[in-house]
Amino acid sequence: MHHTKAFRLWAGPDSTRVLLGVLGAVMASIPGVARAACYCEFPSGTETMAYGTRAACTIVMSEANKTCNIAFAATGADPGIATMMAPTRGEDYATEAYSISIEYLTYIRDRNIDKLTNPEYIKKTLPALMRAGYLRRNMPAELKELDASVLEFAQTQSKQIGAVFQGKMPEYKGERKKLEYHVSRTAVQLIFDRKIKITTIFMPEPR
Secondary structure, three states, rough: EEEEEEEOOOOHHHHHHHHHHHHHHHHHHHOOOOOOOOOOOOOOOOOOOOOOOOEEEEEEEEEEOEEEEEEEEOEOOOOOHHHOOOOOOHHHHHHHHHHHHHHHHOOOOOOOOHOOOOOOHHHHHHHHHHHHHHHOOOOOHHHHHHHHHOOOOOHOOOOHHHHHHHHHHHHOEEEEEEEEEEEEEEEEEEOOOEEEEEEOOOOOOOO
């Protein structure tokens, strides 16, 4: 019999806790997201079972796929870790993450493809969604290098990512330094140093 692995979500300010509480209901009301899901791919034979959610989410697998962090929209980062990674106090980061999440979910709800696929918007929002999954205390020591790689990827690939999301360009894979990447019509997956896998489902399924 399989047992559900325990997951810990950071309980941030009241506004963030409210966002986490209502996100499931919000996503259930948005057309086109049911088929896209975040799930944890644990090694076969382990006494765990995958935990799945709908879109607007990020999973981060590490420790040979034995550890899985799940984040919803841009929420979930540990404020202490965020303070070390960015020139802002942790509570400011949490407030910004909440604002990004509300804006992002509004665009998803309205299927505002133009906004979601705008390269400047991708530069800002994709790292925020990914950071929510890996700015955690259980992540490895090379966190700063991982963060720099994610930010550089978003900055340099945002135009191509937007084109793939719009269906104007086929999905693609590539590798740069320690980072492997795969951009599909709805999601972006990064593998850092062959140890940490980040998957963000950014877009609703195309109609």
